Amino acid sequence: xxxxxxxxxxxxxxxxxxxxxxxxxxxxxxxxxxxxxxxxxxxxxxxxxxxxxxxxxxxxxxxxxxxxxxxxxxxxxxxxxxxxxxxxxxxxxxxxxxxxxxxxxxxxxxxxxxxxxxxxxxxxxxxxxxxxxxxxxxxxxxxxxxxxxxxxxxxxxxxxxxxxxxxxxxxxxxxxxxxxxxxxxxxxxxxxxxxxxxxxxxxxxxxxxxxxxxxxxxxxxxxxxxxxxxxxxxxxxxxxxxxxxxxxxxxxxxxxxxxxxxxxxxxxxxxxxxxxxxxxxxxxxxxxxxxxxxxxxxxxxxxxxxxxxxxxxxxxxxxxxxxxxxxxxxxxxxxxxxxxxxxxxxxxxxxxxxxxxxxxxxxxxxxxxxxxxxxxxxxxxxxxxxxxxxxxxxxxxxxxxxxxxxxxxxxxxxxxxxxxxxxxxxxxxxxxxxxxxxxxxxxxxxxxxxxxxxxxxxxxxxxxxxxxxxxxxxxxxxxxxxxxxxxxxxxxxx
Amino acid sequence: xxxxxxxxxxxxxxxxxxxxxxxxxxxxxxxxxxxxxxxxxxxxxxxxxxxxxxxxxxxxxxxxxxxxxxxxxxxxxxxxxxxxxxxxxxxxxxxxxxxxxxxxxxxxxxxxxxxxxxxxxxxxxxxxxxxxxxxxxxxxxxxxxxxxxxxxxxxxxxxxxxxxxxxxxxxxxxxxxxxxxxxxxxxxxxxxxxxxxxxxxxxxxxxxxxxxxxxxxxxxxxxxxxxxxxxxxxxxxxxxxxxxxxxxxxxxxxxxxxxxxxxxxxxxxxxxxxxxxxxxxxxxxxxxxxxxxxxxxxxxxxxxxxxxxxxxxxxxxxxxxxxxxxxxxxxxxxxxxxxxxxxxxxxxxxxxxxxxxxxxxxxxxxxxxxxxxxxxxxxxxxxxxxxxxxxxxxxxxxxxxxxxxxxxxxxxxxxxxxxxxxxxxxxxxxxxxxxxxxxxxxxxxxxxxxxxxxxxxxxxxxxxxxxxxxxxxxxxxxxxxxxxxxxxxx
Numbered sequence: 001x002x003x004x005x006x007x008x009x010x011x012x013x014x015x016x017x018x019x020x021x022x023x024x025x026x027x028x029x030x031x032x033x034x035x036x037x038x039x040x041x042x043x044x045x046x047x048x049x050x051x052x053x054x055x056x057x058x059x060x061x062x063x064x065x066x067x068x069x070x071x072x073x074x075x076x077x078x079x080x081x082x083x084x085x086x087x088x089x090x091x092x093x094x095x096x097x098x099x100x101x102x103x104x105x106x107x108x109x110x111x112x113x114x115x116x117x118x119x120x121x122x123x124x125x126x127x128x129x130x131x132x133x134x135x136x137x138x139x140x141x142x143x144x145x146x147x148x149x150x151x152x153x154x155x156x157x158x159x160x161x162x163x164x165x166x167x168x169x170x171x172x173x174x175x176x177x178x179x180x181x182x183x184x185x186x187x188x189x190x191x192x193x194x195x196x197x198x199x200x201x202x203x204x205x206x207x208x209x210x211x212x213x214x215x216x217x218x219x220x221x222x223x224x225x226x227x228x229x230x231x232x233x234x235x236x237x238x239x240x241x242x243x244x245x246x247x248x249x250x251x252x253x254x255x256x257x258x259x260x261x262x263x264x265x266x267x268x269x270x271x272x273x274x275x276x277x278x279x280x281x282x283x284x285x286x287x288x289x290x291x292x293x294x295x296x297x298x299x300x301x302x303x304x305x306x307x308x309x310x311x312x313x314x315x316x317x318x319x320x321x322x323x324x325x326x327x328x329x330x331x332x333x334x335x336x337x338x339x340x341x342x343x344x345x346x347x348x349x350x351x352x353x354x355x356x357x358x359x360x361x362x363x364x365x366x367x368x369x370x371x372x373x374x375x376x377x378x379x380x381x382x383x384x385x386x387x388x389x390x391x392x393x394x395x396x397x398x399x400x401x402x403x404x405x406x407x408x409x410x411x412x413x414x415x416x417x418x419x420x421x422x423x424x425x426x427x428x429x430x431x432x433x434x435x436x437x438x439x440x441x442x443x444x445x446x447x448x449x450x451x452x453x454x455x456x457x458x459x460x461x462x463x464x465x466x467x468x469x470x471x472x473x474x475x476x477x478x479x480x481x482x483x484x485x486x487x488x489x490x491x492x493x494x
Numbered sequence: 495x496x497x498x499x500x501x502x503x504x505x506x507x508x509x510x511x512x513x514x515x516x517x518x519x520x521x522x523x524x525x526x527x528x529x530x531x532x533x534x535x536x537x538x539x540x541x542x543x544x545x546x547x548x549x550x551x552x553x554x555x556x557x558x559x560x561x562x563x564x565x566x567x568x569x570x571x572x573x574x575x576x577x578x579x580x581x582x583x584x585x586x587x588x589x590x591x592x593x594x595x596x597x598x599x600x601x602x603x604x605x606x607x608x609x610x611x612x613x614x615x616x617x618x619x620x621x622x623x624x625x626x627x628x629x630x631x632x633x634x635x636x637x638x639x640x641x642x643x644x645x646x647x648x649x650x651x652x653x654x655x656x657x658x659x660x661x662x663x664x665x666x667x668x669x670x671x672x673x674x675x676x677x678x679x680x681x682x683x684x685x686x687x688x689x690x691x692x693x694x695x696x697x698x699x700x701x702x703x704x705x706x707x708x709x710x711x712x713x714x715x716x717x718x719x720x721x722x723x724x725x726x727x728x729x730x731x732x733x734x735x736x737x738x739x740x741x742x743x744x745x746x747x748x749x750x751x752x753x754x755x756x757x758x759x760x761x762x763x764x765x766x767x768x769x770x771x772x773x774x775x776x777x778x779x780x781x782x783x784x785x786x787x788x789x790x791x792x793x794x795x796x797x798x799x800x801x802x803x804x805x806x807x808x809x810x811x812x813x814x815x816x817x818x819x820x821x822x823x824x825x826x827x828x829x830x831x832x833x834x835x836x837x838x839x840x841x842x843x844x845x846x847x848x849x850x851x852x853x854x855x856x857x858x859x860x861x862x863x864x865x866x867x868x869x870x871x872x873x874x875x876x877x878x879x880x881x882x883x884x885x886x887x888x889x890x891x892x893x894x895x896x897x898x899x900x901x902x903x904x905x906x907x908x909x910x911x912x913x914x915x916x917x918x919x920x921x922x923x924x925x926x927x928x929x930x931x932x933x934x935x936x937x938x939x940x941x942x943x944x945x946x947x948x949x950x951x952x953x954x955x956x957x958x959x960x961x962x963x964x965x966x967x968x969x970x971x972x973x974x975x976x977x978x979x980x981x982x983x984x
Contacts, residue, residue: 022876071895071970073977074902114872136898140889147883150928154936155868162936166928173888173924177917180898184905184913 006050006064007080010090010127014044014097018120025113034105037116041101044123045094051087057476060483062133062197063087070137075192079134084480085261085331086130088473089254092338093130096250097123100243102455103346107242107353108156115156119243122148126251130258135183135194138262142255143176149244149252157239164232164239171232172222179219182212186267200266203492209271216264223256226316227286230309237305238358242349245301249308249341254334257315261327261484265319269488272320279320284413286313291420295427300351300358303428304344307384310417311337317414318399321406322488327481328474329398335473336383336391336466343380343459347373350452351432355441360431364438369445374433376448376456381429383463385422391466501559504566506551507544507574508615514540515608522601529593530601537604538582541611545578554982558621562683565621569753569831569983572975573618573746580743580838581611586954587846588735590947594853597644598733606643607739610636614747623672623682626751630668630715633747634661637740641732653731660714660724668711674704684759691762702766708755709770715748716804719777726785729797734852734859737793738845741800742838745807749834752811757827757984764815772812772912778805779919786926793859795926796844799885802923803837809916810900813907822906824984828977829899835972836896836965840884843958847878850947850955864930866939874945874952875934877959884962886927887920891966899973 017040025033056063062081070078082090100119108115125148128141146169154165187194190202204212222229233253237245265272272279287310294306311333318330350373351366352358367374383390386397396417403411437443448456466473502509514536522533548571556567585607592598613632620626638661642654676682678701679690690696714721729737756767782802789795810830814823851858851867858864868875884891887898897920904913965972 071973073970073973074899111868114868140894143894144889147888150931151935154932162932165936166925166932169928170921170925174921177921178914180901181905181910181913181917184902185910187902188906 004050005066006047007066007082007090007127007131009047010044010051010094010131011080011124013047013124014040014094014120014127015124017041017043018117018124021113021117021120025117027111027113030109030112033113033116034101037101037120038098040120041094041098041123044120045091045098048091048094048127051082052091052476055084055087055476057084058479060479064131065133070134074136074187074194076136076194077134078137079195080131080137081133082131084477085484086258087476088331088335089130089251089258090127092254092335093123093126093251096247096338096342099342099346099455099459100246102451103246103349104241104243105451107349110156115152115241115243118148118152119247122152122247126255129255133196135186135196135199137194138196139176139180139183142179142259143173145252146172149248152244153236153240156241156244159239160235161239164235167232168236171229175219175222175229178215182215182219185212196262196267200487202267204268206270206274206493209268209492210274213264213268213271213275216259216268220256220259220264221282223259224253224312224316225256225309226282226312227290227309230286230290233309234302234305237345238299238301242345242352245345245349246342249304249345250338253308253312253341254338257312257319257330257334260316260319261331265488266484268492270491270493272488273322276320276322279316280410283313283317283320284410286310287317287414287417288420291417291424294424295420297424298360300348300360300428300432301345303360303424304341304348304384307421307424308337308341310421311341314396314399314414314417317410318395318402321399321402321410322485323402323405324478324481324485325405326399326402327485328477329395329402331395331477331481332391332398332466332470332473333395336395336463339459339462339466340380340383340390340392343456343463344384346455346459347377347380350448354445357441360428362438363432363442364435365433365442366445367433368437369442370447372453373448373456376460377429377433379460379463381425383467385425386418389464389467391463391470393467394470501564504551504557504559505564505619507547508612508619510544510547511540511608511612511615514543515605515612518601518608519605522605525601528599530599530604533601533604534585534589537608538585540608541578541582544615545575548574548578556983562685563622563625564619566619567983568979570619570750572979573750573831574615576835576838577611577614577618577743577746580746580842581607581739583842583846583954583958584735584738584742587738587842587849587951590951591733591735591849591852594855595644595733597646598735600643603640603643606636606640610640610739611743614743617747618750620751620754621684623675623684623755626755627665627669627672629747630751631665633744634665637736637744640736640739641728643736644733647731647733649731650733653728657724657728664711664714664721667707667714671704671707671709671711674700674707678704684754687759688761691760701763705760705763705767706770709767709774712748712752712755713774716745716752716808717801718774718804718808719781719801720774722778722781722801725801726794726797729800730791730794730859734793734845734848734857738842738849741796741845742841745804745834745838745841749807749831753827753980753984756811757814757823761815761820764820765818768812768815771808775805775808775812776915778802778808779916783919783923783926786923789926790861791859792848792861792864792930795861796841799923799926800837800841802919803833803885805919806897806900806916807833807837809912810903813904813909813912816907822903824977824980825906826903827984828973828980829903831976831980832899832969832973833896835976836884836892839958839965840881840893840962843877843955843962844881844885846951846955846958847874847881850874850945850951853943853946861930861933862940864933865937865941867934869939870942871945874955877955878934879931880959880962882927882930884966886924888924889966890963892962892969894966895969895973
């Protein structure tokens with residue numbers, strides 16, 4: 001094991017880079033701040049590589065653990081560590097940050113220093129969420145990450161950005177405040193510990209378990225987002241700049257799902273079993289109903305936002321089936337969605353940079369002007385629809401298989417996504433890319449430049465690689481998922 | 495040594511401030527300089543001297559002086575040190591503002607601040623109901639005059655009048671309550687009141703009757719609902735430098751007298767006064783947060799925000815004793831103390847920003863004056879943003895840990911419903927803090943005038959902003975100091 005505090009580096013390298021950019025960045029040295037941001041983002045990615053190479057996939061304990069007292073008065077510790085579930089997210093997040101910095105390279109002309117700094121700081125905070133093993137440490141990262149996203153939507157967003165930014169902030173704050181109360185209850189109940197690992201072992205009677213489950217549910221359901229508290233997402237996405245949408249879809253939506261695995265399932269396993277029907281019902285509504293809602297969207301970003309909610313429905317569905325196949329499928333789905341939704345929003349951003357619209361009706365016939373772009377978008381649309389040999393297929397297929405082991409009808413209903421998902425994605429693709437050239441804006445389009453091509457190629461490679469050979473991702477999570485499910489199967493009632 | 499001299503040594507910080515107050519009063523008569531630099535420097539040095547004396551006379555034990563009228567303990571020392579620091583910072587922030595306004599640019603400004611501070615020091619160290627009253631009146635009378643100093647302004651005059659009338663009423667209530675307590679227990683000394691309660695040698699009906707008036711008087715000083723009517727008017731009407739003084743330091747003194755009166759003196763009546771304070775806290779959280787939303791004047795908005803913050807402080811005091819069990823009391827009260835200290839730090843900073851943006855003949859007190867601040871000055875927009883997020887209770891800022899410690903005390907007392915109510919109210923509060931951030935970052939500036947504030951103000955404000963972030967990252971020190979000082983004092 002490495003002697004370096006790798007997790008601290010993963011958190012603080014991007015944050016310090018962000019602060020440095022804020023310190024030196026002026027409106028007249030945009031080029032410098034972009035280069036600094038890229039260096040910071042790449043450095044943040046490089047320090048996470050050892051997490052993968054030195055990871056012991058057979059171990060059931062937390063790895064790369066760092067533990068030092070932070071606020072001894074309340075027994076709050078700076079306690080970091082990763083297992084096979086959280087480690088892939090740290091790498092995904094650090095990777096997406098590089099993509100985001102590149103995606104905003106020439107596009108963002110207004111206050112580029114603040115823009116890049118906000119993304120880098122947010123990236124560090126997200127890494128903190130994924131490796132925190134102390135409840136309050138988790139919470140402060142969880143809530144602090146709202147600030148940069150609020151500013152990103154509000155400063156660089158579209159015309160309705162203020163409404164979207166405030167709605168985003170207050171919605172997510174509501175959930176996290178109840179989460180805080182639940183944590184304080186656990187703190188008092190456990191006799192003074194904020195350690196998540198202690199809470200995993202602690203027996204809790206059924207009544208409090210249900211209450212804690214509900215508090216967790218509100219917090220995490222807003223983040224996921226699950227139906228019916230999903231309405232902030234379709235408002236936030238169209239108003240966010242491209243980079244904001246990518247991070248929102250690729251990382252921010254994963255926080256809720258991850259928190260279910262880190263908090264809800266292991267801390268209140270009996271309530272989770274008891275209320276699994278509720279979670280499965282909500283997930284199926286998200287998969288089917290939101291899928292139909294996506295079908296009628298006129299705005300590409302809203303459409304992909306709704307499709308994200310439907311995909312996240314698969315994630316929560318997988319978790320509450322309690323079989324290794326389904327849970328692993330859900331995690332694979334989260335990672336795959338990070339690439340696919342990120343790529344979709346990047347593609348929409350390319351059009352937006354040229355035409356300043358993401359309405360489907362404003363496009364049409366783009367394939368004649370941008371053939372390379374159309375080809376790449378085809379791949380990502382297929383992945384979004386869950387075509388075999390793309391990463392989108394793997395997760396959904398695993399979850400459906402897992403559902404079949406539990407209940408045929410759950411599997412049957414969830415499998416309709418294969419049809420609905422294909423319908424809304426491909427119909428959008430058809431209207432945007434094919435058909436006659438819609439207007440003179442489309443006629444003036446130019447195909448992707450080298451920077452955009454590079455990003456598209458990297459994303460396409462990852463989507464295909466995960467679709468064809470998911471083993472490198474799944475093998476690191478086997479042990480952790482099995483250990484988690486073994487733990488969840490043991491009742492905490494006494 | 496003569497016991498009288500010992501008493502004077504124990505109370506030497508107060509003695510110093512009083513003596514210097516009298517000396518500066520005479521000295522100021524001979525000063526010709528219209529900017530009163532010498533008076534300003536002497537005033538600041540007085541506070542530094544008082545801080546040194548407070549540190550040196552601090553024994554860590556509870557020391558009584560003047561036949562039990564005065565007490566010197568760790569809680570008092572800590573609160574006084576924070577008080578000096580607050581007043582020193584307040585005066586630095588106020589200095590450029592005062593210099594630009596002829597009505598305020600007088601020696602009296604510094605003198606009244608000195609005497610107001612003396613009043614707060616007396617309140618903090620009071621061990622006797624009369625001493626408490628003496629401190630309150632010294633503070634109040636000085637502040638009434640300060641509010642009215644801008645005598646050509648209708649708003650200021652009105653605010654001073656309102657403050658004076660309502661303040662006099664509150665003092666009357668407090669005195670009446672004290673006389674009832676005296677009637678019930680036969681003493682005005684706080685430890686003796688406590689003894690009388692323990693030995694059951696008091697008339698409970700009269701005592702509870704008096705308690706109602708005591709609580710009302712304290713509630714007025716803290717400015718909590720329904721005794722809050724003066725707060726928005728006085729905040730808005732006073733010159734910003736005075737608002738900063740009213741909004742910050744006196745909360746420390748009000749916290750101290752709450753501890754002395756209710757906890758040291760009347761702890762056995764905790765079920766009674768906790769019930770009263772609970773109503774005040776619940777109402778303050780609701781009214782403070784809801785009424786702040788429609789405000790267009792930032793000082794008025796901050797007044798309502800103060801009301802809700804004081805509601806949070808009271809929550810900590812409310813949950814100290816559960817079912818006659820004072821096991822969690824220390825935890826709860828030290829949470830409240832930490833909240834007060836954190837609040838004062840944020841409050842001073844936010845008024846500092848308002849002063850930073852104001853110029854001669856121009857008050858930056860409308861929300862519109864903050865529009866597009868990020869374009870005019872990214873750094874001070876960031877400082878203001880940190881203050882706003884801190885007040886909203888978002889990490890990593892000190893305000894989060896203030897709310898956190900209060901909430902954990904509430905949950906520890908088993909009143910989860912109350913905790914949920916408190917977070918829902920702070921969610922409403924988050925809206926108007928977010929709106930300030932929105933105004934600064936998302937809107938276009940109405941006024942492109944560059945910021946003209948002097949360098950020392952900028953540096954101090956930057957330090958203040960960074961402190962809010964730093965104590966948010968490392969809150970342990972202040973938290974433990976609060977807990978330790980209360981442990982050694984109560």
